[in-house]
Amino acid sequence: xxxxxxxxxxxxxxxxxxxxxxxxxxxxxxxxxxxxxxxxxxxxxxxxxxxxxxxxxxxxxxxxxxxxxxxxxxxxxxxxxxxxxxxxxxxxxxxxxxxxxxxxxxxxxxxx
Amino acid sequence: xxxxxxxxxxxxxxxxxxxxxxxxxxxxxxxxxxxxxxxxxxxxxxxxxxxxxxxxxxxxxxxxxxxxxxxxxxxxxxxxxxxxxxxxxxxxxxxxxxxxxxxxxxxxxxxxxxxx
Numbered sequence: 001x002x003x004x005x006x007x008x009x010x011x012x013x014x015x016x017x018x019x020x021x022x023x024x025x026x027x028x029x030x031x032x033x034x035x036x037x038x039x040x041x042x043x044x045x046x047x048x049x050x051x052x053x054x055x056x057x058x059x060x061x062x063x064x065x066x067x068x069x070x071x072x073x074x075x076x077x078x079x080x081x082x083x084x085x086x087x088x089x090x091x092x093x094x095x096x097x098x099x100x101x102x103x104x105x106x107x108x109x110x111x112x
Numbered sequence: 113x114x115x116x117x118x119x120x121x122x123x124x125x126x127x128x129x130x131x132x133x134x135x136x137x138x139x140x141x142x143x144x145x146x147x148x149x150x151x152x153x154x155x156x157x158x159x160x161x162x163x164x165x166x167x168x169x170x171x172x173x174x175x176x177x178x179x180x181x182x183x184x185x186x187x188x189x190x191x192x193x194x195x196x197x198x199x200x201x202x203x204x205x206x207x208x209x210x211x212x213x214x215x216x217x218x219x220x221x222x223x224x225x226x227x228x
Contacts, residue, residue, distance in 0.1 A: 004154075006154070034216075036217075042221065043116075043203070043219040043220060043221045043222065044155070044203070044219045045219070046216045046217070049216075089154060089155065091155075098143065098160055098162070098168070099157055099160060099168065100155075100157070100217065101157065102147075102154040102155040102156075102157075103154055104152075104153055104154035105152075105153070105154050
């Protein structure tokens, strides 16, 4: 089955800096890669996703890049703000099309 | 309801007892998922329902775990003879679409289970 590795496990940045979180996946059939944000004590929520037919997608301060050859994808957050502090999970969906396999999460802390 | 609702939000039980966790998905969502989140870990897939059927139970850790869904709505996850390693947050999610490619997963706030 699919295996998703996520790095780093923790990331601390100063407000205004950029943050990058990286994930690798094992199943070459995977073709959908969402990112979920989980604030402390709250439910995970989808923030951005990318499908395998594109290499990059942006939404305001958030962008995701995908390298299918290398089987890795990354989340980029620019101009970070304290409210960006949360745990971020990457995920991949393969041939089954219904199951998401999640990474272990990255705790992002944005210091004012 | 407005979102996915789970109960209880917190459950403390003694080792060996059975527990039932409930999930009320968003009305009209045909797909329902259970995930387990251990402290500091990612979301571990347990089971997927399409309607009332569970085509994939591969993530259930042992035969002490079972789940059902009725009326294409409420789902219950039952853990029999609980053990300390069952302690975790159990998250339920639902989706309008049958594939994650076209349907965002909407999560509940989870049921935190502590087995003493």
